[in-house]
Amino acid sequence: MSSSPIATVKRELLVRHLEAWAPAALHRARRVIYAHGYADADGGVSAEAAMRVLAEQSDLVRGRELIMVATGDDLGAIDPRLKTISAESGAGAGLAVHTISGGTDGRLPVGLKAVGAQRVPVLGFLDASGSEPPAPATVAALTAGKPSEMLLVLPPGSSASSVDAYRAGWPLFTQVELADSEEPGELLVYATTAGKSLEGFKEALWSVDEFAGVRYRDPGDPERHLIDISLTPHPGPLRRELLAHLAQAGEATVTELRTFALTETVYRAADATRVLHTLVDAGTVTRRPSHGRLGGDVVISA
The missing domain is CATH 3.40.50 (Rossmann fold)
Structure with missing residues (x-):
C-alpha cells in the first residue's frame, strides 16, 4: 500500500x-x-x-x-x-x-x-x-x-x-x-x-x-x-516560458499565448493573462494596439 x-x-x-x-x-x-x-x-x-x-x-x-x-x-x-x-x-x-x-x-x-x-x-x-x-x-x-x-x-x-x-x-x-x-x-x-x-x-x-x-x-x-501547490502559483517558470516562446515566434496574440500556457506548460490560461499584464506594465514586451483592454486579439511582441 x-x-x-x-x-x-x-x-x-x-x-x-x-x-x-x-x-x-x-x-x-x-x-x-x-x-x-x-x-x-x-x-x-x-x-x-x-x-x-x-x-x-x-x-x-x-x-x-x-x-x-x-x-x-x-x-x-x-x-x-x-x-x-x-x-x-x-x-x-x-x-x-x-x-x-x-x-x-x-x-x-x-x-x-x-x-x-x-x-x-x-x-x-x-x-x-x-x-x-x-x-x-x-x-x-x-x-x-x-x-x-x-x-x-x-x-x-x-x-x-x-x-x-x-x-x-x-x-x-x-x-x-x-x-x-x-x-x-x-x-x-x-x-x-x-x-x-x-x-x-x-x-x-x-x-x-x-x-x-x-x-x-x-x-x-x-x-x-x-x-x-497553490491556487495562485508562482509565475516565474511561466514568465520564462512565455518570453522564450515569444523570442522564437516573434509575436503572438493573447489568445495564442493563453493556449500555449494551457497546453505546453503546467499553468492555466488565466495564469498567462496575469503574467502578460505584468510583462506589459514592466515594458518587457510590447502590445498592439498599445492601449485598451488586453483582449484575445491583442498582439504581444518580444
Whole structure:
C-alpha cells in the first residue's frame, strides 16, 4: 500500500477529476467507461478510491451503464473489494466492474474492446510510476472513446522522447512533474480530445491540498524551478516560458499565448493573462494596439 505524499497527491487529483468527469459523461452518453490500469500497483488503494467516486453516481446511473475496467498483474485480492463497493452503491446493474489479471499492456486494450468502449466517453488512469511504462499501443487504445481522456504517470527521469511516444491520437497533451526534492520526480501526463476537459484538469491540478514537501515542476522550464501547490502559483517558470516562446515566434496574440500556457506548460490560461499584464506594465514586451483592454486579439511582441 502506497501512502507517500506523492501517492496521496495522485489519488486526490484522480478523485477530483473523476468527480467532475463522471456526472458530465453520464449526462452526455448512455454508456461510460473508466479504465484503471496497474490497479494492483498500490495494493488497490487508488482503484478503490476511484470505485467509490463511481458508486456515488447511483442516481445518474439508472438507465445508463457506468463501467470500470481494472487491469493489473494479479487482481485476485482486489476484485471482491471493488465489487463490494459496486454492490453497496444501490446503482444496480447500471454500475459494473470488470477486473482482468495478467498485466495492463496485454489486457487493457482487449478489455476496452470487450465492454464496447468505442465512441463513448472514456477516461483512463494508468499509474506506471513503479513499473515498466505501458506500450504506446496500450495508451492509444483509450482514444477509441469519444470524447476520451487519460491520466498517465511515468517513472522519475522519463525522457522527453519516451513521453512523445504517447502523443499519437491526443490533440491536447500536457505534463507536470511531481517532486519532493531536487531529484527528478514522477511525471504526470494528461491527454484529452476536449479543450474544456483540459481546463478542468488544470483547475484540479492547482486546487489539490498541499502535502508535505510535494511540489510541481514544469518539464519545459530550463531552470527546473519547484512550484508550491497553490491556487495562485508562482509565475516565474511561466514568465520564462512565455518570453522564450515569444523570442522564437516573434509575436503572438493573447489568445495564442493563453493556449500555449494551457497546453505546453503546467499553468492555466488565466495564469498567462496575469503574467502578460505584468510583462506589459514592466515594458518587457510590447502590445498592439498599445492601449485598451488586453483582449484575445491583442498582439504581444518580444
